[in-house]
Amino acid sequence: MVQKFHDELHELKNDILTMGQLAREMLQKATDSLKNDDAELAAYVQSKKGLIATMDRDIEAKALRLIALYQPMAKDMRTIACCLKMNTYLTRIGRYGKDIAKVTDELHNVPRMKKLVSIPHMAEIVCGMIDDVFNAFAKEDISLLQNLEERESIVDELRYSIFRECLTYMLEDNKNITQGAHYMMVSRYLERCGDHACKIAEKIYYMVTGDHIEIDSSEKKLSRTNLNRQTKQGP
């Protein structure tokens, strides 16, 4: 393959990493802004919406161009496919960050019904998942994806616990309903981000090995080996 192609592919991966950093940053900062009721930080996060969209378009254009011009094969092709999918997921993560920042605006100067503990904890875990996933992407090392399922299940648990907690507070006092509803939404967003991180991990696994796996911590979870056999048999 032409050297130019390899250079451009490397650039594409770096672009994804940059976008990923931005998305993670948005998520982290949004949660911080919610915790500390920091309107300025929230405004900052929301201002990055345009940047994420631009990055999305640019990365997609780059990836399509690479496919059209160079007809990549094997791992190169899987890498580009992975980048295209990651592109979408990262945009979603960034937008969730933005949404959380909006909640900050909505709840600005509203006295908190309780000190936020679980939500920041959730955010920490999810950001940790995103970090690990990106590490795996940059190093192309799937061993770093190992305990995602556990953390995903913790995130799920946290969402349920926040849900129940908010219900309690909302039942206690009508004035808490708005807050509570928002918190439930935020926890939902964070859980979705965790899901996206898992999806990204699946794509990275595919990029490196060429096999498909499913990282799923729901009750209907099947063992990983079963899944592998299933996907291999095919239609």
Add this chain to the structure above:
Amino acid sequence: MRTGSQGGRWFSFLKKNYREKSIKTIFFIAALFGVITIFSILIFLLKETYPLPTDIWSFLSGTTWSPTEQLKFGTYPLIVGTLLVTFGAMALAIPLSLGGALFISEIATHKLRSIIKPAIELLAGIPSVVYGFFGLIILTIWIKDFFGVPTGETWLAGSIILGIMAIPTITTVAEDAIKAVPREYKEGSLAMGATKWQTISKVVIPSALSGITAAIILGIGRAVGETMAILMVCGNAAIIPTPLWNTFSPIRTLTSTLGIETAEVPVGGPHYHGLFGVAVLLLVITLIINLSAVYLLGVIQKKHQAIGKKKKPLLPMKVVDYIKKMFTSILLIILLFMLYLTTGIFITGILVFLGLLVWYWRKKLSKRTLQRIAFSTIGGSIIIIIMLLGIILGYIIFNGMGALSWEFFTEAPRNLGRAGGISTALIGTLYLVAGAIAIALPIGVGASIYLTEYTKEGMMTKIIRTGADLLNGTPSIVFGLFGFAFFVLYLKLGFSLLAGQITLAFMIIPTILRTTEEALRCVPQSIREGSYAVGATRWQTIRRVVLPPAAPGIITGAILGIGRASGETAPIMFTAVAFSAIVPSSFFEPVNALPYHLFTIATSIPGSAARAAAGGTALVLLLLVIGFYSIAILIRNHYQKTMKW
């Protein structure tokens, strides 16, 4: 409107290569000379024919040729003589040559081919006077004894010798044609389960048919143009044999007529014009033969390259097939007839019987058996060829070896050649050939470079090429006649070294022109474009990129020309030679030369001492010419290996 000059940068584009222009002019002059030689011969010959001593019809059909006694100029017996001798020669040469060609190209192993092919190419160079010598000394005596006829100088002797002479020519050209059949045709046939012989007979030979026919035609040309050997073995009576198939009758051809009568003819008289008429007749016959060969070779090119427009064939396929069948059967009948005449009814009868047997049973015999029969026939023909040529060579070598000594090479002949050596002849030959090459090489190579590299392909170049081809096939006796009439008489040079050198030069210029052109054309056009693209001028391109790879081909052609010039008798017989000449001190004195020395001793001087001297001369001449040809072939083969495009 085009813009004008604009200072420094523009100036660098202006033409400033006077050197290029002058070099182009030099080559143009060479080309001009080349063209002049080609056409002056033709024009002069035509001119001197006028006025013909009789009208054209009686010239061609009159049955008596007796120019001095009866003032009758009927060339009919001469024409018949030429035809009969040629037929007989072809009857012998065609089957043997085809078998030989098939053997070399299809059956011989690589090692065998590398020995036999060059050997046969070499044999194409044996001078005709050497063949004639052998024919005179051995063949005519053998015919006289074996058949019990009063003399061996007969039509039969002429045909046999001529046939043997034609074999190398036909074999090499036919072998080239067979080799040129694309490998894919053969592979396609073999892949379907055909035996090798079936492939050869049904695929290879039909594809190569044009080339094989061209080879045969060239062989016919060689036979028609032969003078010296015929002179020495045919008896030279200008009669039509009675009955027509009496092969033991003496006979005379057009060429031997010229050979005998030119030296004594009074200039400007009716006999003089009559002889030129004969020369022109020869030229016309040669022209027809050459044009058909060229046309046929052009047909193969188009067939194998799949180019050219799709033309409607002149005749429908069925008619063409019919003509082909008729032609083959007529040829077969003639061949059988000649066979009968030469070997008698018994052998012919056996061969015909065997042939019919095989033909009838061919469907019943297995493919393998048929192949074995075919291959052994082919093997037989190559063995016969080798035997014939071996006998001749062997005789010349062994017979002449005894006469060779230091004195033989260094002393002048004494006592009409019976004693002494051949030094004057040897030196004379070297002078003649050196002079001929000094003239012919610059003109031939220069003209060729001009025509190939400096001009675009057009009517002019085609005409020049056809003219060169025509002269290439012209009998050397015609050159002799031209040299005599033009240089000796018209330019008043007399019998001189110079006249001989120029005549020989004229004879080999067309050869050098064509071989050089072939060598230059082998260099692919993409190489020239690569050179131009880097900013080289035309002369730089020619000198640095075209000539080096073409050089071996050019040199080979030159050496072949030298070889031919050394062995030819007819061109020098009426222009330069005197038997008793000493080493000349000026260009205007006559010389002795090896071929002429041999001819004179063998035909005019009796006695065993003369015989021995003749034998020695023949051997020396043979070694000289074969030596040149070997060098040429070695050079060509060496460079063919290293040059791959």
Add this chain to the structure above:
Amino acid sequence: MAEKEIIKTVDVNLWYGEKQALFNVNMSVLAHKITALIGPSGCGKSTLIRCFNRMNDVIDRCKITGSVFFDGNDIYHPDADAVEIRKKIGMVFQKPNPFPKSIYENIAYGPRVQGNNNKKELDIIVEKSLRIAALWEEVSDRLHESAIGLSGGQQQRLCIARSLAIEPEIILMDEPCSSLDPIATAKIEDLMTTLKKKYTVIIVTHNMQQAARVSDYTAYMYLGKLIEFGKTEQIFEDPREELTDKYITGRFG
């Protein structure tokens, strides 16, 4: 950065004998850019590129009208010397055509022909040209062996080095990769990107992806006419002419 026009054709028409091959071609080529000529077989792109260094002069019965301006000077002016022009505008052909000489002599041919026979200078030129053509490492130990012994891809890079040795301003490439395998093609594409910095490159190619990968500007030709010319991204993503669009999307050609 202002882009300099280095070649400009004005109303160029060309005939091979009776047949017209180019119809009123008006085109500009910009310096230090790679310009690609694309189009179906027989559209005239090779014919056009051969006009730029007057290589069509070599062909019988070729007639041309109109002007081709190189840096403002018409190369078809009656006083113009084709030999000098070819020293400034070099060419690489479709089928590699190294001379039957050594590798060294192939490259030294151009300078020698211009009068430079100084061994030291030639050594430098040969090494420099081979380095730019990314061939030096592969042949530095066998410079005096025959060039015919090289592989197809190496031969083509040799021909590129040969044309670089005379320091032209423009390099014309007539389908340089069409007789090469994919790896050799990739090496030459890499090379073209390097060449762009110092030279102007005009390349004829029938491989659209190659044109899109490598060039800055693209010209689309059809049946001897210039249909569209513009920046490569624009031609391939959003061509203006319908004919161009049809060719690029593979509807025909």
